[in-house]
Amino acid sequence: MSERVTVTVCMATYNGSAYVEHQLRSILDDLASGDDVVVVDDASTDETAEIVERIGDPRIRLIRQEENRGYVRTFEAAIRAAAGDVLLLADQDDEWVPGRRDILAEAARRDGIAASNLSLLGSDSPLPSPLSGRAWRLRDATSDHRLRNEVRILAGMAPYFGCAMAIRRDLLAAILPFPDYLTESHDLWIATVGNVTGRMRHVEETTVRRRIHDTNASSSRPRGVRRALASRWMLVRLWREALRRRDRVS
Template sequence: MLKNPKVSVAICTYNGAKFIKSQLESVINQTYKNTEIIIIDDKSIDDTVEICRSYIDNRIFLSVNEQNLGYTKNFEKAIMQCSGKYICLCDQDDIWNLNKIEILVDEIGNNELIYHDSDFIDNDGAKITMPTMAERYHMYQGNNPLPFLLFNCISGHASMFKSDLIKYLLPFDKRFFHDWWLAYVAVNVGSIKFINKVLVNYRQHTDSITDNLSLKPTLKNKGKRVKIDLDWLEKIAKFDYNKQPMLISKAFSIFKTLLMGKGRWRAFIFIVSYYDELFYIANRKRKSLISKINFARKLSLSNKSLL
């Protein structure tokens, strides 16, 4: 194994002047020194570019888009400019523990992707008295793609992956979160590892792309507990490197038919058979067989669908 491999940090910015300095300081001052920092600004109209430009040196690179690409395509562009053996994705408003990269490099082993737990902070950088990410989701590690059909527990800010994944990963589809796609690709191409350490203070505010603490206004749909994204299922069913292509295609077909109000018994059998994998991320506590059957019955056989 290459000793002290280069790690690329891909940072995407857009109107992040309020927080970018703290984030950059936490990345630049990592205990792991063999890094390059790729900053792609998505045509900010505040002082973000000027702040980033003040940090440029022989390992920090800044590029400003001529037109706004949106965060998904901006991360795609940033990844394409990375030259390290490993790549870390970085938001503009978090704060990294100074030993984050060192720990991830030491722990990744033969896995394609490694990720960690995160704490939550508010606008002012104060800790939010809420459970950590790992206390909210059942963090998955291994090489089974089924847990990522309906849910995702891997955030881009918490991930480091091998650059070998790029040929399977890109281009990103703007319809879907890039980190969910990253997780799905990694678990099919190889395996993923979770380390139960908080290595990032993950900032939550009303302008965040993701909304883990439900700080943004939402429309509440009573009775809807599971969201089946058929576009997502169709996307992953067409992935050329699926470990279980027949099973993933079957899942897409079953849920598509179920949403049409058909194939209920077929869906019931499938959900019961693969319950532990399909709902691994959502269920932090083990369910009894009776609970699984009852849930599958409500989901697939009830006249009032929970989908």
């Protein structure tokens, strides 16, 4: 990297005892000196928090929430607790690709918000598009297509995933606080801020292997019409809010 920055990894956990240790070890192996990990546990009823503690790595800071607040507010709490120059988001059940830290930290340092591609854990196949079934990938050449990218978000065609994102600290002025009505898809809110402010960078490298299982927070199952419409309306509101906040970023 041309300029050394510190990184904080922000993770939200809830009943993730099956995979959280594997994920954290893949993260810790990739970190640089001065980096750390903030894990906010959303009142898990299994041994997730105890497993995180037993890893015994001083780079991990565990925050236990006494009441379950849902993954969106838990990620917001992790982001608020972060101290690094660049924040990397991480789910509790994936696996980092070696080199992810430097790739995303450099992209976020230069541009503000970075979103990379991901593959499926076990096969390394690209994530399939829910509409076409073909490889669902971000292209660097479309990073600056601000309006087109936002339209793709509204249409459910943009492969922005929080587990493959990085945020430069100064962009938090526009991202936080999360809007009160943001009840899902915090990653699409962050991507919307990136596109509206012109600070989005698409990273074509694959930096995370996503584990698909029955308890993923982001489900691939089809939604009912009412829920789909409510989700689209929320995204429109988020776009408007991002436009209102964009002057917070110099």
